[in-house]
Amino acid sequence: MSLLRLPRAVPALRRSYATAANVAEAAGVKVVGIENGSRPSTTSVTVAIRAGSRYETTPGVANVLKNFAFKSTAAGSPLRTVRETELYGGVLSTAVSREHIFLTAEFLRGDEAHFLPLLASVLSSTQFLAHEYSELVLPTVQGEALAAAADPVAAAIDTAHQVAFRRGLGNSIYAEPTSPVTLDAVKQYAKAAFAKSNIAVIGQGISTEALAAAVESTFGGEGAGASSLATPASQYFGGEARIAFDSHANPTAQPTLVIAYGAAGAATPELSVLPHLLGGESSLKWAPGTSPLAQAAAKIPGASVRSFLTGYTDASLFGVVVSAPTAEAVRSLATEVAAAIKGAAAGVKDDELKRAVAKAKFAEATKLETADSLVAAVTPAVFGNATLDVASFDALSAAAVTKAASTLFSAKPTVVAVGNTHVLPYADELGL
């Protein structure tokens, strides 16, 4: 019995490294190093900048700024950056979310003396050359926007944010062909974004002390003081959007419907359990799961239903993604999803809740085990925002979850249909 209990205790212990207590400050920048033993020979350093799409001054500028990373700096050309990284044996990558821009360097242990100045130079001395913008940056920006538009799920979730939150969090993380971004807008956004108070350095496979020492000696050229970027406090609106989608452009694309509900405030344990309660994806391969949504999806071959909860610092969005081979199948499946949502709002059974809590705890704990999800999970805590505590899931009661669900689902739903809009259902036809 004690052996069975042991693995459950471990994630709760691991959770401790994301607390404010072990965030150091070096050169005015927040620093945290995580030595979790899963990276014996490599180190990954991520610079998180609080300048994601919700802070945008011009639509798409965050995506452009992300793609301007690792271009010409005072230290050297992009070619030099790439070739030196290859010689050291490293990987440079960038990502943008609705709240943060991430610049990541992964390298062999001991090479931080090369890679930290590289990351620092991106922040302090990127040149923003006009020809690099048109030759290197814009094609990538356009490609990302096109790829997202050709993926019905990505397009639907992006639009769902826009419908749910309108401004701020509603901003797309991709650039839009209808609103061009000028180079001057990028420069000004970068100047505002790269303020010291806006930057955190998160290391994996390196101790906080070692990382802080390296940051102290390399970071320093960034703008001092507070960031001038602002975002409106998130408010949930809800509504409907219908996107006609030409499936010839992407033969694997399926008609998709997203039903989402938003709530103000960061994700609570009650809300975090909800996607696991409704389920969707089976935890057992080749078998339909036991959750209500998975069983609904199993009736239609090739259909999939997935529920998700995306947490932000001041809002969270719960959603269900319904995809099926035909628009008619999406229509029938969406009606069942709506019924399952109503069922959850009406009352949650104890045994279902137990299963969902176990899955939610596992999902939260695995977030801290993989390199990519760890950065996204730890970043809000480094910036001093509240994060979920795995232990708090144990205290959940069926009544509390039912109450949270009925409050959430009583708001106006966000429904985004992508595909053949002549067949796909309207929001008021689903019985939500």
Added chain:
Amino acid sequence: MVLLGGPTGISLVSQVKAFGLYNFLKPVANAYARAAGYRKVGLKYDDLLVEERDDVAKAISRLSAQESYDRVYRFRVAFQQDLMRRPLPKEQWVKAEDDVRYLTPLVEGVSKEIQERDSWDTVEVERKAI
């Protein structure tokens, strides 16, 4: 046409400056530029750079929209004057102060990039002493 010394040809300007001959030779250079006649048909010196080269073509693609338009317009004027076998009226000649090197810095930037790529392609790596 193959040019020695890169897209802009051989230049002795650094030697001339080093020997203090700049002020002495400047009037000669000005007279040469006047005599060459390109200003009489509305062209600037950088319009004459051989553009059938990858580096110059790349540099031309980096001109701003306005510069690029002006360049094409100057060509149209020059072709027209050439067709009519007569120079522009004297007040429309390109003045010496307007004959700036708008393209050369870009061409130099491109050739620097090409040189850098070549040097990285042939770099010899030494293993760090551990």
